[in-house]
Amino acid sequence: MNFREGERKAAAPALNSRSKMTRSLLVLGLILLALAYVLFKGATNSLQYFLTVQQANASRAKLGDTTFRMEGVVVPGSIVATPVGVDFTIRYSSSLDRVIDYGTPPQLFQPSIPVVIQGHFQGNAFLSDLIMVKHSSNYVAEHPNRIKDAGGTAS
Numbered sequence: 478m479n480f481r482e483g484e485r486k487a488a489a490p491a492l493n494s495r496s497k498m499t500r501s502l503l504v505l506g507l508i509l510l511a512l513a514y515v516l517f518k519g520a521t522n523s524l525q526y527f528l529t530v531q532q533a534n535a536s537r538a539k540l541g542d543t544t545f546r547m548e549g550v551v552v553p554g555s556i557v558a559t560p561v562g563v564d565f566t567i568r569y570s571s572s573l574d575r576v577i578d579y580g581t582p583p584q585l586f587q588p589s590i591p592v593v594i595q596g597h598f599q600g601n602a603f604l605s606d607l608i609m610v611k612h613s614s615n616y617v618a619e620h621p622n623r624i625k626d627a628g629g630t631a632s
Contacts, residue, residue, distance in 0.1 A: 527593050530569035533603075542597045548611075549574065553588035563608075567592065578605040585610040 527546035528536070549567030556565045562578040563586075576594055586592070586608055596605035 529572075530567055530574050531572040533598075534572050534574065537598055540598060542599065544595065544597050546593050546595045547574070547603065548591065548593045550591050551586070551588050556588060567594070575602045576605050577602050578608055580606055580608075582608050583610045 527548045530547060530549040533540065533545070533547045547567070549569045549572075552566040552568050552573065556563060558564075559577075562580050563582050564575070564577050566573055566575050568574075576596075578594065578596075591611040593609040593611065594603065594605040595607035595609075596603055598604075
């Protein structure tokens, strides 16, 4: 074996080690970028808890059939019980949307009450699988024992 052949053999492990280090750093960088993206998307999605009816209608084409939450007030006289849930209309400002909910609405569900619904647009209606009723502290003041009986607190 001559000197140059021995030199090449000694240099080969050093090159492999360097290329492995470069690949490892590249993979680590890609993982960190992916993690940063996931954290960013999670933070921005959590900041937008729900859209108003007006905002949802303005973004209807962009939203397509994605699931999101929408806020509005139940329009009096619009509630109709169905075999699988309830059909009603919500409004926010001058915007209205028909809602078809599949499931049992909460006990506090009634006309003129603010609700947040979860679902997606399909055709001319919003298909919902969850209704959340927004209620004020007046409910606690009027029914303090109900809150305590349910395991909650009245404070």
